[in-house]
Amino acid sequence: MSSKGKTVSPLGLRISAIGGLLFLHLPLFFIFLYAFTTEEKSFEFPPPGLTTKWFGVAWNSRPDIWPPLYLSLQVAAIATILALIFGTLAAAALSRTKFFGRESISLLFVLPIALPGIITGIALRSAFDIMSIPFSVWTIILGHATFCIVVVYNNAVARFRRLSGNLVEASMDLGADGFQTFRHVILPQIGTALLAGGMLAFALSFDEVIVTTFTAGQQTTLPIWMLSELIRPRQRPVTNVVAVFVFLVTLLPILAAYYLTREGEHTGGSSK
Amino acid sequence: MSPAVRFQNVSRHFGSVRAVDGVSLDIEPGEFFALLGPSGSGKTTCLRLIAGFEQPDEGHIEIFGETVEGVPPYRRNVNTVFQDYALFPHMTVGENVAYGLMIKGVEKSVREAKAKDALAMVKLGGYEGRRTAQLSGGQRQRVALARALVNGPKVLLLDEPLGALDLKLREQMQEELKSLQTSLGITFVFVTHDQGEALSMANRVAIFSDGKIVQVGTPTDVYERPASRFVADFVGSSNVLPPEFAASHSGTPSWTSLRPERIEVVSDGAAIPSGYASVKGLISVISYQGAVTRITVVTEKLPLIASIPATTSLRKGDHVTLAWPKAAMVAMGESA
Numbered sequence: 001m002s003s004k005g006k007t008v009s010p011l012g013l014r015i016s017a018i019g020g021l022l023f024l025h026l027p028l029f030f031i032f033l034y035a036f037t038t039e040e041k042s043f044e045f046p047p048p049g050l051t052t053k054w055f056g057v058a059w060n061s062r063p064d065i066w067p068p069l070y071l072s073l074q075v076a077a078i079a080t081i082l083a084l085i086f087g088t089l090a091a092a093a094l095s096r097t098k099f100f101g102r103e104s105i106s107l108l109f110v111l112p113i114a115l116p117g118i119i120t121g122i123a124l125r126s127a128f129d130i131m132s133i134p135f136s137v138w139t140i141i142l143g144h145a146t147f148c149i150v151v152v153y154n155n156a157v158a159r160f161r162r163l164s165g166n167l168v169e170a171s172m173d174l175g176a177d178g179f180q181t182f183r184h185v186i187l188p189q190i191g192t193a194l195l196a197g198g199m200l201a202f203a204l205s206f207d208e209v210i211v212t213t214f215t216a217g218q219q220t221t222l223p224i225w226m227l228s229e230l231i232r233p234r235q236r237p238v239t240n241v242v243a244v245f246v247f248l249v250t251l252l253p254i255l256a257a258y259y260l261t262r263e264g265e266h267t268g269g270s271s272k
Numbered sequence: 273m274s275p276a277v278r279f280q281n282v283s284r285h286f287g288s289v290r291a292v293d294g295v296s297l298d299i300e301p302g303e304f305f306a307l308l309g310p311s312g313s314g315k316t317t318c319l320r321l322i323a324g325f326e327q328p329d330e331g332h333i334e335i336f337g338e339t340v341e342g343v344p345p346y347r348r349n350v351n352t353v354f355q356d357y358a359l360f361p362h363m364t365v366g367e368n369v370a371y372g373l374m375i376k377g378v379e380k381s382v383r384e385a386k387a388k389d390a391l392a393m394v395k396l397g398g399y400e401g402r403r404t405a406q407l408s409g410g411q412r413q414r415v416a417l418a419r420a421l422v423n424g425p426k427v428l429l430l431d432e433p434l435g436a437l438d439l440k441l442r443e444q445m446q447e448e449l450k451s452l453q454t455s456l457g458i459t460f461v462f463v464t465h466d467q468g469e470a471l472s473m474a475n476r477v478a479i480f481s482d483g484k485i486v487q488v489g490t491p492t493d494v495y496e497r498p499a500s501r502f503v504a505d506f507v508g509s510s511n512v513l514p515p516e517f518a519a520s521h522s523g524t525p526s527w528t529s530l531r532p533e534r535i536e537v538v539s540d541g542a543a544i545p546s547g548y549a550s551v552k553g554l555i556s557v558i559s560y561q562g563a564v565t566r567i568t569v570v571t572e573k574l575p576l577i578a579s580i581p582a583t584t585s586l587r588k589g590d591h592v593t594l595a596w597p598k599a600a601m602v603a604m605g606e607s608a
Contacts, residue, residue, distance in 0.1 A: 166358035169325055172345040173352045174372035174423065184371070188362045 031247070035240035043236065054237040062238055068225035075137065075221060076205035079144035083201045084194060086145075087152030092186075095160035106157075113150040120146060121214030128215070135217030143215035144208055148201035155197030155261065159190045196260040199253035207250055222246060274337035276301045276427055276459040277322055282331030283483075284317050291317040293483035294331070299427075299476075301336070304453050304460045306470035309480030310506065315463045318480075319429050322461065324348050336426055350427040351420035355435060357412045359404040365391070365415050366400030372423040390422035391415070393452070410441045417449075421456070430462035434469060446473055467507045471495060479503050495531075500605050504529035511535075511576050513601065521549040523601040532566065534600035535578035537586065538593045550595040551576070558588050569594055 030045075035054060037047035058065060094106055112120055124143050133139060163186065171181040209223045216224070222242070229239040277299040284292040292314045299305045307315035320326040321333060324345035333340050340348060351372070359368050366387050367374075373383035384400075391397055394414035404412065413433065420428055433449065434442045450473055453460045464470050470477050471491040478488045479502075487499040498504035501512050511530040513521075518528035544550045553571035564579045569592060578594060586592065 164356070164358060166354050166356055167360060169323075169345070170352070170354055170358035170360070171371070172325075173323060173350075174419070175346045175375045176371075177344070177346050180375055184375070185360060 028247070031240055031243050035237055035244050037237055040235055040237060054235070054241050057235065058238045058241040062235070065225070065238075065242060068220045068222040071137065071219055072206055072222040075140050075144055076202045078141045079148045079205045080198050080202045082141070082145045083148035083152045084198050087149045087197065088156050088190070088194060090149070091153050091156035091160050095157050095163075096165065109153050110150055112146040117208070117210030118214075121211045124211070125214040135215065137219055139215045139217070140212055140219060140221065143211040144205040147208075147211070148205055151200045151204060152194065152197035155193040155200070156190055159193040163189050192260045196257035199257040199260075203250040203253045207246055273301060274334065275299055276303065276336060277461065278332075278334040279318070279321075280332040280334075282318075282321065282328045282333055284314075284321060284326055285329050290483045292321065292328075295483075295485055296331075297478060297485060297488065299459060299461060301459055302457050304450065304473060304475045305462070306474035306477045307461065307463045307480060308465070308467060308470040308477050308507070310465055313480035314483040315465075315478075315480045316431060317483075319352075319431055319461065319463045322427065323350060323352050323429055349425055350429055351423050351425040352429040352431065353413075353416045353420050353433055355431040355433075357416040359412055359415055359419075361404055363404070364400065365396070365402045365404060365407070368404065368415055369400075369419045369422055371419065376423075386422055387418070390418040393421070394418045395448075409436055410445070413437065413445065417452075421452075421458075425458065427459045427461060430460065432463055432465070434464075434466075442469075449473060471507070479506065481506075497602050498529050498604055501527055501529075504602075504604060509577065514574070517573050518601060518603070521551070521601070522598050523549075524603045526603045527605070529602045529604055530576075530596060530600055532577045533564070533579040535576065535580075535594050535596045537567075537578065537580055537584070538595045540593070544593075544595050547598055548595045549598050549601070550593055552591065552593050555586060555588055555590050555592060558586065567592075 036050045038049035038051050171185045275298040279295050279297040282295045309315045369387035370383040394417050396414050478485050487503050504510040513528040515525045519525035551571045553569040555567050556570045557568035559566050565582045569576050
């Protein structure tokens, strides 16, 4: 490892790598920059002046921000809870038993995240129509849960596979029933994986647009509110202020999830 | 008094595989009992049937007179030492040992004291706060043992308990397990594929082949009087003599076992002692094994293996006369 770390890569490779990263991340910088611009009707570059007044405006005089924010938080929270329950159950079932068609079912679980959101959206919309389920907060939550389950499932199934089946048997042998075994042996082993999966799921749901568009009725989630705001040439920097907020709300859990799973792999490895 | 473990005609199938096939067995209280057999012979499945991880498809199992079909592992008064020890990696050594007591709702100070005693019993006093990852294989084994014994099981099950240890440690643990079992008086049932381990540790041995028990007896029984060619071959090594050969050397006309160490080399011209049978042959293989030297002698009818003192001056190609007490020939059943 250490000798590899010292090798110097060719200059061209380094420049193209830096270029690629800039291309991916520079637009984020503009989101931040335009949150401070003094020009409110269009995104002019360079900004004619810098101000922090839009943060005040967003906080004090734009009550239309709050209902979409609350809705997004609510949807993300409930979808994450559903995902934690069903994703864990599915991972437990599929990692512990072998049966014909197991791989196919595993693929079916992972499919919603591989499918384009628009397919999931259309499919759900027609399904809700056929079943005469009115569009509501709950249809949004169900839509989000389809891909949230995948994230939790993926995190949990990897950890379950490392969990020796003997630990469960050992726990039962020592007098613990199924629930006690889950609480004292399984949960401590998969806890960080679930936390990480849950945070990723929350972040995914919080900024989801496409599936939401197809499964929402009159409700507006925060990303949808932002989309509609961009069309109106009024107080545009307020949208950027909200975007900065969304950025932080989703970035922090993802970072935490990254560190949690990394640490989990580390301890999982050393116990072997 | 009812037996510690009773199997009545127990079968367990996995698909078309009869892992355990019509096994009947009584294990007496206080016995150190070995289930011996090659891999896939059904011995581990039998252990799992006692523990409750498997349920019989047919037959009846009792533990100390109580029927246990349908009783889950956590309601059986038996504990298991797993082959890979199955220590909980997120708990300390002390928490591992106290786990069973914690589940039973034993008060914290009491269970910590009991865990401490159990660890001292397996010579790991003072290890309560260690992480399991910091332990060697032999120490993990001892923790697993303490974790099982602290619950005061009526039967202790051990699955290939010494399989993962090196030779020196294995011999040491054999001694310790034996003395533990003697001092605690608990019934120990252990699974092994190592005949030496079974013979040296157990009071009685059941030998498994293809899901069936082929012989149950004391180590001396199964070694000295193997019931079948399989047992003769699996427990130690043996010359299996066909009926005609046995009959022509004053044995009974049936398949007969003759242990290599019972065969002696008679020096040229010396008389064959009375009560001995003998045969002439040529040494085709000679292999030095430390304590003894093993020779393969080609005779007119069949090759014979003999263990002779390592001080021998015999060489490959020498003509020798082999002799053995007639009583050393043990007639067995026809079956393989």
